[in-house]
Amino acid sequence: MTPVLPEGIAWPADGVPDPAVVGKTSKNLSLYIHVPFCKVRCGYCDFNTYTVGFGEGADISSYHQSVFREIDLAAQVLAPYEHNPVQSVFVGGGTPTMLDAQHLAEVLGYARTKFSFAPNCEVTTEANPDSVDARSLETLAAGGFTRVSFGMQSAVKQVLRTLDRTHDPKRIQRVVKWAQQAGMDTSLDLIYGTPGESLVDWEASLSAALSAGTEHISTYALVIEEGTKMWKDVQRGHLPMPDPDDEAAKYELADLLLSEAGFAWYEISNWARLEPGESSGTTQLTYASVHNLAYWRDDDWWGIGPGAHSHLGNLRWWNRKHPRAWADALGRGESFLSPAQAGEELTAAERSLERFLLQIRTADGLGLSEVDPDLRGRIPALVGQELLTLTGNPNQGDAVLQLTLQGRLLADYVTRELTV
Numbered sequence: 001m002t003p004v005l006p007e008g009i010a011w012p013a014d015g016v017p018d019p020a021v022v023g024k025t026s027k028n029l030s031l032y033i034h035v036p037f038c039k040v041r042c043g044y045c046d047f048n049t050y051t052v053g054f055g056e057g058a059d060i061s062s063y064h065q066s067v068f069r070e071i072d073l074a075a076q077v078l079a080p081y082e083h084n085p086v087q088s089v090f091v092g093g094g095t096p097t098m099l100d101a102q103h104l105a106e107v108l109g110y111a112r113t114k115f116s117f118a119p120n121c122e123v124t125t126e127a128n129p130d131s132v133d134a135r136s137l138e139t140l141a142a143g144g145f146t147r148v149s150f151g152m153q154s155a156v157k158q159v160l161r162t163l164d165r166t167h168d169p170k171r172i173q174r175v176v177k178w179a180q181q182a183g184m185d186t187s188l189d190l191i192y193g194t195p196g197e198s199l200v201d202w203e204a205s206l207s208a209a210l211s212a213g214t215e216h217i218s219t220y221a222l223v224i225e226e227g228t229k230m231w232k233d234v235q236r237g238h239l240p241m242p243d244p245d246d247e248a249a250k251y252e253l254a255d256l257l258l259s260e261a262g263f264a265w266y267e268i269s270n271w272a273r274l275e276p277g278e279s280s281g282t283t284q285l286t287y288a289s290v291h292n293l294a295y296w297r298d299d300d301w302w303g304i305g306p307g308a309h310s311h312l313g314n315l316r317w318w319n320r321k322h323p324r325a326w327a328d329a330l331g332r333g334e335s336f337l338s339p340a341q342a343g344e345e346l347t348a349a350e351r352s353l354e355r356f357l358l359q360i361r362t363a364d365g366l367g368l369s370e371v372d373p374d375l376r377g378r379i380p381a382l383v384g385q386e387l388l389t390l391t392g393n394p395n396q397g398d399a400v401l402q403l404t405l406q407g408r409l410l411a412d413y414v415t416r417e418l419t420v
């Protein structure tokens with residue numbers, strides 16, 4: 001096999017990219033596997049997902065075989081980099097649990113034959129509450145999955161209807177219990193700011209997520225993505241645009257209720273349940289997602305599947321978006337091409353800006369040394385406006401900037417002030 005990776009970047013035929021182009025890699029490696037199928041397309045979602053299959057290798061029943069092929073490719077290309085054992089695997093979508101649980105377990109088993117895995121490797125799959133049952137969750141746990149992230153979105157029927165969600169809100173309690181009984185941790189995704197959602201509705205959703213007994217909660221402000229059904233409804237005036245003040249009030253309520261319930265934020269949209277002895281203000285939490293942190297810490301990862309993005313040192317590339325084009329590139333015989341669509345090589349300045357944008361969002365915050373010396377004069381005003389805290393000693397090089405609650409609400413403004 002002769003991998004050619006990725007188009008647009010000088011990448012020799014033996015599959016080993018020029019170290020000068022790759023630059024400094026992280027020792028840590030993660031894998032992302034995209035599954036581009038959903039039963040129903042939610043009106044707000046613009047993820048790369050389809051409600052039909054596209055033939056062999058791009059159908060739900062045979063998709064895992066194409067994934068095996070990209071795992072082969074990744075293992076070969078990454079071999080010279082001597083990463084530490086894989087620290088996290090995240091199967092996302094779409095709705096990965098549209099695939100047979102046994103096929104998902106086989107994908108993981110296959111990856112284990114090609115990469116060495118850390119003993120405590122975190123293996124997450126996303127799931128729609130409708131697409132799992134007690135048995136399929138047991139199969140996933142037996143296959144090595146350690147964590148399930150459920151798309152809950154809301155506990156209020158009317159809000160779920162506006163979002164085109166089909167599950168019964170009562171099902172959340174059951175799927176969390178089944179996953180935990182099978183030995184896995186859980187996370188629940190919530191969306192706030194849906195047209196017609198009141199503050200009382202949002203409080204009910206937070207309370208329901210907490211009473212389900214989950215270990216992790218992600219809260220996302222509804223984004224009206226261009227081209228989606230919901231975007232068209234907003235354009236036509238059938239639905240109102242989410243109100244930023246309403247969304248800010250809902251974020252503040254989430255922060256209050258989740259911290260009162262013993263959760264701590266470790267990234268703007270992510271909260272983990274604290275274990276005894278743990279405290280907030282850090283990402284070092286038992287239930288923080290290792291995979292999320294890998295993204296925010298500039299680790300390396302390979303994204304498998306249509307449209308998936310990869311990150312290796314200075315290189316970024318992304319796969320062909322359509323499942324058929326992706327599966328065809330991987331082919332069936334002995335030789336295959338890379339499914340990459342295009343890529344780019346970041347300069348040192350672009351890479352440090354990328355790191356800045358990601359790290360400022362975390363509870364660990366950002367070292368003062370990461371801020372351009374010409375812009376540091378703006379920090380006292382941001383601290384004065386109670387958007388940032390500055391701790392440590394700037395003269396000893398250990399000073400750290402962390403967003404306050406108000407700073408999290410205005411993170412884009414703070415980032416602009418410190419980068420432009």
Ligand SMILES: C[S@@+](CC[C@H](N)C(=O)[O-])C[C@H]1O[C@@H](n2cnc3c(N)ncnc32)[C@H](O)[C@@H]1O
Nearest residue numbers: 044045093094126127128151189220221222223
């Ligand atoms: C791939 S889905 C999760 C798994 C599964 N497909 C489901 O929806 O149940 C990832 C998450 O992204 C969030 N999401 C997707 N589109 C969004 C949007 N336009 N605004 C805010 N959150 C969004 C939802 O919370 C969703 O649970």
Ligand code: SF4
Nearest residue numbers: 038041042045093094
């Ligand atoms: S939110 Fe989840 S279930 Fe809905 S279309 Fe997007 S990926 Fe599919």
